[in-house]
Amino acid sequence: MDAHGPLCVGIDPHQQLVESWGLPYTLAGVERFAMTCVEAFGGQVACVKPQSAFFEVFGSRGVALLERVQSGLRQAGTLTILDVKRGDIGSTMTAYAEAFLGKDRSDAVDAITVSPYLGYGSLRPALDLAAATGRGVFVLALTSNPEGASVQHARGAGGRSVAGEVVAGAAADNAAARESGRLGSVGLVVGATVGTAVRDLGLDLTSMGGPLLAPGVGAQGGTAESLRQVFGEALPQVLASSSREVLSAGPDVPVLREAARRTGRQMRALVALSG
Amino acid sequence: MDAHGPLCVGIDPHQQLVESWGLPYTLAGVERFAMTCVEAFGGQVACVKPQSAFFEVFGSRGVALLERVQSGLRQAGTLTILDVKRGDIGSTMTAYAEAFLGKDRSDAVDAITVSPYLGYGSLRPALDLAAATGRGVFVLALTSNPEGASVQHARGAGGRSVAGEVVAGAAADNAAARESGRLGSVGLVVGATVGTAVRDLGLDLTSMGGPLLAPGVGAQGGTAESLRQVFGEALPQVLASSSREVLSAGPDVPVLREAARRTGRQMRALVALSG
Missing domain, CATH: 3.20.20.70 (Aldolase class I)
Incomplete structure (x- = not known):
C-alpha cells in the first residue's frame, strides 16, 4: 500500500x-x-x-x-485477495481455510473474504490459519446492497448489531497486533456506499485494528466524499476496491x-x- | 422422498x-x-x-x-444437493447460480445451499433461476453451532429475527406452489439440534411451504426426539441429513x-x- x-x-x-x-x-x-x-x-x-x-x-x-x-x-x-465469501463451521470451515490460505499451497492467496452468517466465531479455523501463515481474512461486516441491512443492522440480545458483533470479534483478534503498532490479520468488508451506517450503529473501525476492504468505489457509486463519510478517521486503514x-x-x-x-x-x- | x-x-x-x-x-x-x-x-x-x-x-x-x-x-x-453455502449480490450471485443451477449444464445439481448474510433479497438470482429450471435452493436459516444465534436470533427494526426474515422471504417465494399443493423451490436449512429456537423465535415452518434440510442427524447429536422438538408439525417437510x-x-x-x-x-x- x-x-x-x-x-x-x-x-x-x-x-x-x-x-x-x-x-x-x-x-x-x-x-x-x-x-x-x-x-x-x-x-x-x-x-x-x-x-x-x-x-x-x-x-x-x-x-x-x-x-x-x-x-x-x-x-x-x-x-x-480472493473474493470467495466462504462461511461454514468446524471441519468444513477448516477445509475452506486450507483450500485458500494453507501454508504449503503453491496457489495460496494473501487473503480471502469470508461470510459470518453462522456467527463470527464459526470462522475461527480461517482466522487462526490466516494468523499462523501471515495471511489475512476479510470478514463481511456492512455491505452496500439494500437488502444487507435486514441482517447486518439487526440487534442481538445485548443490543449490539450483527455488524457490531463482527467488528468486536475482529477487534479482539487484532488486539495483539494493534498493541505492537501493526494492522492485524482480520480485516472487514465495509461497502464504500453504506452512508451513515457505521456511525448510526456505533461501530469503531479505528480500534478494530485491521484493514478495511471497501468495494463499490467508482462505477458502483462510491466517491472520495462517500469514503470520507463512511470511514472518517479509519480512512488510513481503507483498501478501496474498484x-x-x-x-x-x-x-x-x-x-x-x-x-x-x-x-x-x-x-x-x-x-x-x-x- | x-x-x-x-x-x-x-x-x-x-x-x-x-x-x-x-x-x-x-x-x-x-x-x-x-x-x-x-x-x-x-x-x-x-x-x-x-x-x-x-x-x-x-x-x-x-x-x-x-x-x-x-x-x-x-x-x-x-x-x-450441493452444499456450497454461496452468497453474494448482483452479477456475482447470478454467476454462482449459473455455476450450479444453470439449465444447460451437464454437471448441474438439483439444489444448492446459499447463505443470506447479504440479506434474503440478495439471493434473488439463485431463487429465480432455481424456480425457472425446476431446481431448488436451501437458504441457511437456523444453524446448530453455538455462534449461529449471534446473527440468526438478532432482531431487525420491525422486531422480527434474522431467521424470521429468511422464513418470511421463503414463504413469499413458495406461495404459488403452496396454493397448488406442492412444496416450493425455496427450502431452508434448519439444524436438527437447535432445540426450542424455532418456537422461541415464532417461526412458522409449515406455512413456509418448502423443504427443510436438517443437518446434524446422527453423529452430531440430532435424534428422532430432537427432530420432533425442532420441527413439530413441519416434520413431513424435513429432509434429514446425516x-x-x-x-x-x-x-x-x-x-x-x-x-x-x-x-x-x-x-x-x-x-x-x-x-
Whole structure:
C-alpha cells in the first residue's frame, strides 16, 4: 500500500464486461480477459481481487484458470485477495481455510473474504490459519446492497448489531497486533456506499485494528466524499476496491494500467488528506 | 422422498473419515472415497449431499472430481444437493447460480445451499433461476453451532429475527406452489439440534411451504426426539441429513448401503408418526 496506494483492482470477468472488450464469453475469452488483467496490474497496484464466482461459473476448468491468475499475480509480487465469501463451521470451515490460505499451497492467496452468517466465531479455523501463515481474512461486516441491512443492522440480545458483533470479534483478534503498532490479520468488508451506517450503529473501525476492504468505489457509486463519510478517521486503514471503473478502460494493457494508476492516485490523495 | 424416505446422505470426505476407511488423504484417496459413496448411495437413497469444501481443498482437480461425483449421482437418478453455502449480490450471485443451477449444464445439481448474510433479497438470482429450471435452493436459516444465534436470533427494526426474515422471504417465494399443493423451490436449512429456537423465535415452518434440510442427524447429536422438538408439525417437510453416522460404516459398499437404509427407515418412521 505504501508503494502503490490504497487501491485494490478487481478482476470481475462477467459477461457484459468480457464482451465489451471484444472477447467471446467463453472460457477462452475469460482467460484472455483475466491474463490481460494479470499483465496490466501485476507489480503495478497494491492488490488485485479476483471474484471467484466468475471463474467457478466455468466449472473446474474455470477454477484451474483462477489458479493460473493467482500464480501470475504471485510471481509479479502483487497481493491477491480472493473474493470467495466462504462461511461454514468446524471441519468444513477448516477445509475452506486450507483450500485458500494453507501454508504449503503453491496457489495460496494473501487473503480471502469470508461470510459470518453462522456467527463470527464459526470462522475461527480461517482466522487462526490466516494468523499462523501471515495471511489475512476479510470478514463481511456492512455491505452496500439494500437488502444487507435486514441482517447486518439487526440487534442481538445485548443490543449490539450483527455488524457490531463482527467488528468486536475482529477487534479482539487484532488486539495483539494493534498493541505492537501493526494492522492485524482480520480485516472487514465495509461497502464504500453504506452512508451513515457505521456511525448510526456505533461501530469503531479505528480500534478494530485491521484493514478495511471497501468495494463499490467508482462505477458502483462510491466517491472520495462517500469514503470520507463512511470511514472518517479509519480512512488510513481503507483498501478501496474498484472493478468496473478500471476494467472498463480495457482491453489495452497500457490504458488499463493508466486507469489503475489514476484511480490509485485519487485514493492515495484522499487517504493523505484524512491524515 | 416417497420411494426412499426422507434421508439425505452427506459425502463429507474430511481427513479423519477418509483415513478411517484405510485410504490416504490425497486426491486419489478422496476420489476412491467419493466414488464409493456414489456406488453405495446412487439410486438407493432420496438424496445425496456432497460438501464442496472437501473437494475445493484439492483445488481445481478436486472440483473436477466433484463434477464426476455429480454426474455419477445424476446417472443413478439420485437427487443431489450441493452444499456450497454461496452468497453474494448482483452479477456475482447470478454467476454462482449459473455455476450450479444453470439449465444447460451437464454437471448441474438439483439444489444448492446459499447463505443470506447479504440479506434474503440478495439471493434473488439463485431463487429465480432455481424456480425457472425446476431446481431448488436451501437458504441457511437456523444453524446448530453455538455462534449461529449471534446473527440468526438478532432482531431487525420491525422486531422480527434474522431467521424470521429468511422464513418470511421463503414463504413469499413458495406461495404459488403452496396454493397448488406442492412444496416450493425455496427450502431452508434448519439444524436438527437447535432445540426450542424455532418456537422461541415464532417461526412458522409449515406455512413456509418448502423443504427443510436438517443437518446434524446422527453423529452430531440430532435424534428422532430432537427432530420432533425442532420441527413439530413441519416434520413431513424435513429432509434429514446425516453424514458421519452413515459414512463411518464404510468402506464396504453393502455395509454403507445398509447403514443408509437403516437410518432412512428410522427417518421415515419418525415422519410417519408425526402425520
